Amino acid sequence: xxxxxxLGSHVSVSEGxxxxxxxxxxxxxxxxxxxxxxxxxxxxxxxxxxxSAATLVKGINGFEAEFKKxxxxxxxTKPSAHMSDAAEYFCAVTGGSARQLTFGSGxxxxxxx
Amino acid sequence: xxxxxxxPKYLVTQMGNDKSIKCEQNLGHDTMYWYKQDSKKFLKxxxxxxxKELIINETVPNxxxxxxxxxxxxxxxxxxLELGDSAVYFCASSKGTxxxxxxxxxxxxxxxxx
Numbered sequence: 616x617x618x619x620x621x622l623g624s625h626v627s628v629s630e631g632x633x634x635x636x637x638x639x640x641x642x643x644x645x646x647x648x649x650x651x652x653x654x655x656x657x658x659x660x661x662x663x664x665x666x667s668a669a670t671l672v673k674g675i676n677g678f679e680a681e682f683k684k685x686x687x688x689x690x691x692t693k694p695s696a697h698m699s700d701a702a703e704y705f706c707a708v709t710g711g712s713a714r715q716l717t718f719g720s721g722x723x724x725x726x727x728x
Numbered sequence: 729x730x731x732x733x734x735x736p737k738y739l740v741t742q743m744g745n746d747k748s749i750k751c752e753q754n755l756g757h758d759t760m761y762w763y764k765q766d767s768k769k770f771l772k773x774x775x776x777x778x779x780k781e782l783i784i785n786e787t788v789p790n791x792x793x794x795x796x797x798x799x800x801x802x803x804x805x806x807x808x809l810e811l812g813d814s815a816v817y818f819c820a821s822s823k824g825t826x827x828x829x830x831x832x833x834x835x836x837x838x839x840x841x842x
Contacts (some may be wrong), residue, residue, distance in 0.1 A: 656835070658819075658834050659818070714783060714784055714825055715761075
């Protein structure tokens with residue numbers, strides 16, 4: 616079985632500040648990990664994914680995430696927040712024979728002016 | 729061009745009614761999915777089809793029946809709607825069944841059961 620825990624259902628940062636969204640996973644097989652973003656009233660869009668190649672993964676819109684096996688983490692970061700980054704962010708895991716993604720409960724990011 | 733489209737975007741209906749949500753993808757993908765997002769934003773897989781064949785069927789009431797007339801379409805029919813069915817339903821598609829394949833999501837259908 617696989618699961619994802621996203622610490623902090625709401626995160627607020629000031630514009631220009633570092634964004635850090637936390638994701639910890641549990642998996643009995645080598646995981647593939649994903650970050651998706653959901654803007655208001657829209658579907659989910661892939662930000663980045665880890666597929667066992669480089670542990671530091673760069674995605675769209677300046678986001679990146681680092682896979683740390685020892686910490687079972689895949690935290691999402693962005694050096695400088697923009698107002699347009701305000702959205703819901705979902706971490707997801709899959710791997711092994713699993714065909715579906717298992718999502719975390721999401722983190723709502725608010726960017727303050 | 730919208731890659732994954734869903735209709736309707738909003739659906740308000742009474743308890744006990746039967747309703748359908750349609751999904752179409754123009755990406756040429758072989759695999760399609762239905763997800764349910766509840767009021768707490770928790771997203772869970774319901775069904776998946778690959779080339780019109782059901783490959784994922786999670787524990788969902790049998791009032792929910794997916795239908796895939798061709799690999800570009802995956803519709804969701806819901807019988808005898810209940811209050812607890814109120815949610816946002818997302819359709820998604822991917823190139824194949826590999827768990828490395830990126831899933832592309834539609835804009836969602838917000839279902840409200842009164």
